Amino acid sequence: MISVILLGAGNVASHLYKGFSASKNVTVSQWYNRSLDSIISFKNETEVTDDLSQLKEADIYILAVSDDAISNLSNLLPFEDRFIVHTSGTGSMYDLQKKNKRGVFYPLQSFSKGAKIEFQKVPFCIEVEDKSKMQMLKNLATALGSQFFKVTTEQRKTLHVAAVFINNFTNQMYRIAHEISDKENIEFDLLKPLIMETANKVQEMSPYIAQTGPAKRNDKKTLKKHLKLIDDEDHQEIYKLITKSIQKTHGIKYRFDIKRKKTNG
Amino acid sequence: MISVILLGAGNVASHLYKGFSASKNVTVSQWYNRSLDSIISFKNETEVTDDLSQLKEADIYILAVSDDAISNLSNLLPFEDRFIVHTSGTGSMYDLQKKNKRGVFYPLQSFSKGAKIEFQKVPFCIEVEDKSKMQMLKNLATALGSQFFKVTTEQRKTLHVAAVFINNFTNQMYRIAHEISDKENIEFDLLKPLIMETANKVQEMSPYIAQTGPAKRNDKKTLKKHLKLIDDEDHQEIYKLITKSIQKTHGIKYRFDIKRKKTNG
Numbered sequence: 001m002i003s004v005i006l007l008g009a010g011n012v013a014s015h016l017y018k019g020f021s022a023s024k025n026v027t028v029s030q031w032y033n034r035s036l037d038s039i040i041s042f043k044n045e046t047e048v049t050d051d052l053s054q055l056k057e058a059d060i061y062i063l064a065v066s067d068d069a070i071s072n073l074s075n076l077l078p079f080e081d082r083f084i085v086h087t088s089g090t091g092s093m094y095d096l097q098k099k100n101k102r103g104v105f106y107p108l109q110s111f112s113k114g115a116k117i118e119f120q121k122v123p124f125c126i127e128v129e130d131k132s133k134m135q136m137l138k139n140l141a142t143a144l145g146s147q148f149f150k151v152t153t154e155q156r157k158t159l160h161v162a163a164v165f166i167n168n169f170t171n172q173m174y175r176i177a178h179e180i181s182d183k184e185n186i187e188f189d190l191l192k193p194l195i196m197e198t199a200n201k202v203q204e205m206s207p208y209i210a211q212t213g214p215a216k217r218n219d220k221k222t223l224k225k226h227l228k229l230i231d232d233e234d235h236q237e238i239y240k241l242i243t244k245s246i247q248k249t250h251g252i253k254y255r256f257d258i259k260r261k262k263t264n265g
Numbered sequence: 266m267i268s269v270i271l272l273g274a275g276n277v278a279s280h281l282y283k284g285f286s287a288s289k290n291v292t293v294s295q296w297y298n299r300s301l302d303s304i305i306s307f308k309n310e311t312e313v314t315d316d317l318s319q320l321k322e323a324d325i326y327i328l329a330v331s332d333d334a335i336s337n338l339s340n341l342l343p344f345e346d347r348f349i350v351h352t353s354g355t356g357s358m359y360d361l362q363k364k365n366k367r368g369v370f371y372p373l374q375s376f377s378k379g380a381k382i383e384f385q386k387v388p389f390c391i392e393v394e395d396k397s398k399m400q401m402l403k404n405l406a407t408a409l410g411s412q413f414f415k416v417t418t419e420q421r422k423t424l425h426v427a428a429v430f431i432n433n434f435t436n437q438m439y440r441i442a443h444e445i446s447d448k449e450n451i452e453f454d455l456l457k458p459l460i461m462e463t464a465n466k467v468q469e470m471s472p473y474i475a476q477t478g479p480a481k482r483n484d485k486k487t488l489k490k491h492l493k494l495i496d497d498e499d500h501q502e503i504y505k506l507i508t509k510s511i512q513k514t515h516g517i518k519y520r521f522d523i524k525r526k527k528t529n530g
Contacts (some may be wrong), residue, residue, distance in 0.1 A: 011477075028486035067487060085275040090487050110461055110477055115386045115466055149455060158449040159456070161491045161504075162442035166456055167463045168478035175472035175514055182421040189416060191424070191431055192468055193386040194374055198432045199464035201380055203457055207440035212276075212375050214432035222332060222355050226426045234510055241506055244436045245499055249440055250499045 002139060005030045005058040007163055009038035011111035013064035013085050016144075019119050020183055021045065023143040024101060030056050052076050060136060063096070071095045079134060083133050085200060089160030092153060103128040106156055107146075110167045121142040125151040125159060146253055183231070208249065215246035218254050267404060269396065270295045270323040272338060274303035276376035277327035277352050282410075284384050286310065288408040295321050317341050319444065327370060328361070334359045348398050354425030357418060358392055368393040370402055371421055372411075375432045384409040390416045390424060441500055451500060480511035483519050502512070 004020055005014055013033075020026040030047045032055060033039045040049045049055070055077070061084045065073055070086045077084065080099035089106050096102040104127040111117060124141040126148050128134050134150070141148035151159065170234055174195060178188050201210045214222035223243060230236050247254060269285055271278055272291055278298075285291040295312045295361045297320060298304045304313045314320070320342070326349045330338055342349065345364035354371050361367040369392040376382060389406040391413050393399050399415070406413035416424065439460060443453050466475045479487035488508060495501050512519060 066482075067484065090490050091397070098437060108455060110462055110466070112466065112470075115470070115475075122460060123455050123458060125455075151451075152449075153390055155449045155451055157490070157494055158371070158445060159451060160487075161494050162451070162456055163459055164445045164478055164480075164491065165438045165442040166459050167446070168476065168480055168511060169503075170435045170438045170460075170463050171467065171472050171476050172507050172511050172514070173430045173438065174467050175476070176510070177430040178472055180423060180430070181342055181427045184417075184420045186416075186420055186424060188428070188471070190373060190390075194428055194431050195374055195387060195435075195464050195467060196388060198435050199460045201375070201377065202436070202439050202460060205377075205455070207443055210377060210380075211433065211436050211440070212377055213429055215429075215433055217331075219332065221424075225355050226429065229422055229426050234513065238434075238506060238510060239429075241503060242437050245441070245503060246433060247438050248499065249330050249437070259349075261317050 002026045002060065002136065002143070003029045004140075005032065005055060005061045006071075007032045007061060008065035008247065009033040009062045010064065010066070011113055012107065014063075014113075015111050015117045016062065016064060016087075016107075017042070017046075019117070019144045023145075024145045025143040029058055031071040052087065053078055054078070055079070057082075059083065060140070061100075062087065063179065067091045071097075074100070083136065085137070089125075089163065090157055093129060101128075101130045101133055103137060104131055104153075105140065106160075108159055108163060108165075119146045121234075125156050126149045127151060127153060127156060176238065180230065211246060211250065213246075215243040216250050216252075218247065218252045222252065267325065267401065267408070268293045268294045268323040270297065270326045272297045272326060272328045273330035273334075274298040274300075275329060275331070276378055277372065278327075279378075280376050280382045281327065281329060281352075282307070282311075282371075283434065284382070284409045287304060288410075290408040291405065294323055318343055320344070322347075324348065325405070325494075326365075327352065332356045337363070348401065350402070354390075354428065355422055358394060366393075366395045366398055368398055368402060369418075369421065371425075373424055373428060377426075384411045387411045389413045390421050392416060392418060392421060419430070441503065444497070445495065445500065456500065476511060478511075480508040481515050482518075483512065483517045485519065 004026055020028050022239050028046050031039050033047050036050045063070055063073055063086045067088050074097040078149050082100050084096055084100045085103040086106045093104050106125040107122045108125055109122040124146050126137040138148050223226055269291055285293050292310050296304050297314050299315055300339040302313045328335055328338055328351045332353050335356050339362040347365050349361055349365045350368040350370045352370055358367050358369050372387045373390055374387040389411050391402040403413050
């Protein structure tokens with residue numbers, strides 16, 4: 001049985017708490033947050049605290065806090081030679097206080113408050129300073145039903161950037177489509193099958209092969225019609241830039257005539 | 266039984282052919298293409314022709330050809346007062362020759378050569394000039410197992426723009442993530458669960474609510490780190506622009522200092 005102490009109460013911490021609680025091989029023996037409010041409701045399930053001096057001994061301390069808070073929080077930990085990890089995609093392992101053994105346990109997935117997480121679909125990217133600790137991170141991931149991948153710091157940081165494109169930026173494409181369709185009183189529901197199909201397609205073929213549409217076909221008439229139809233200037237700019245990007249990927253030379261404003265920059 | 270004559274042999278035509286062939290209530294009585302090569306292999310299943318003067322009578326003629334070809338092809342049709350439709354998202358119904366009864370049968374989905382299509386997941390946007398023809402388009406969609414939506418021309422054109430954001434632009438986000446991860450020898454497979462989760466999430470919550478990440482959190486440190494990590498200038502520009510867009514959506518005032526080059530434009 002691995003004993004875990006969780007620190008933090010954001011989305012990642014909350015989902016990890018649920019995941020570990022459902023696992024046979026892990027126990028969350030204590031949950032710390034600087035404010036008790038967010039975790040007090042779990043007081044009958046685990047020990048909750050807002051006092052770092054009350055932290056018990058455990059196999060691993062998981063700092064599931066915002067990137068900015070990692071370094072500060074780890075400096076306040078009143079112990080040494082224990083195993084501490086953070087869950088950040090971009091933070092360095094060395095942001096953690098060096099009196100302890102350090103590692104990273106980064107779930108490559110998007111956690112939202114309302115949404116359920118199936119940990120089978122969450123790959124964990126793991127990193128350790130002391131190799132003897134690697135197995136524990138593997139066991140933790142396995143206990144959640146997750147896959148794990150040993151990565152370098154550079155790979156993890158790169159994955160985080162890639163994840164921003166795949167998750168945040170893709171979601172913004174959905175949002176813009178939502179805004180555009182709203183203006184014509186079109187139900188967003190109509191577009192949901194296309195969202196699923198777009199995601200499904202690249203499970204089996206590369207995004208390069210999967211690409212279709214007016215940019216890839218270099219269908220200039222449609223490209224121009226679309227630009228005329230889009231009212232919002234920011235959306236126009238995005239339309240032009242992503243079209244340009246698709247055309248570069250597919251070796252097409254046509255470019256919109258993107259006029260730039262004169263600036264002193 | 267609705268008799269259909271298909272014109273064209275691209276992705277949409279081919280998938281429609283398969284869909285109709287599998288349906289009990291529709292028969293494709295003839296398939297026209299200007300070159301027989303692409304359809305000759307179906308000659309034992311249906312009549313194939315490259316000669317417009319040989320077109321038979323049918324309940325409906327579906328012009329599943331590129332936008333640019335619709336008007337020309339329809340002008341060459343050697344009959345009148347019959348029901349002709351195109352399958353384009355952007356083309357006007359009035360691109361069709363006016364001697365015939367006109368309509369639009371636009372599948373709001375992405376069709377690729379290699380990928381299978383489940384027509385239950387393809388909403389058809391339908392439009393007719395003569396209301397008495399509406400029922401036939403509804404029946405055609407139903408025969409495929411598809412949903413149908415009566416739309417105005419303006420709505421259909423807007424949907425096509427929205428579909429470009431949701432399909433082509435999203436796919437390009439995947440592609441960029443692929444390029445970025447390739448550089449660090451990271452398997453793209455690692456990112457596939459995130460692609461699915463991102464798509465799944467907005468089936469039940471709005472993209473606005475589903476948004477997470479450094480842009481929305483206005484996590485300036487991470488935004489700057491990411492920009493440093495991205496080598497490709499085009500990818501940097503996209504990172505900045507979509508971040509700006511997310512921040513505008515979520516009412517955040519921080520903006521990257523996007524320097525523009527001096528131009529004469």
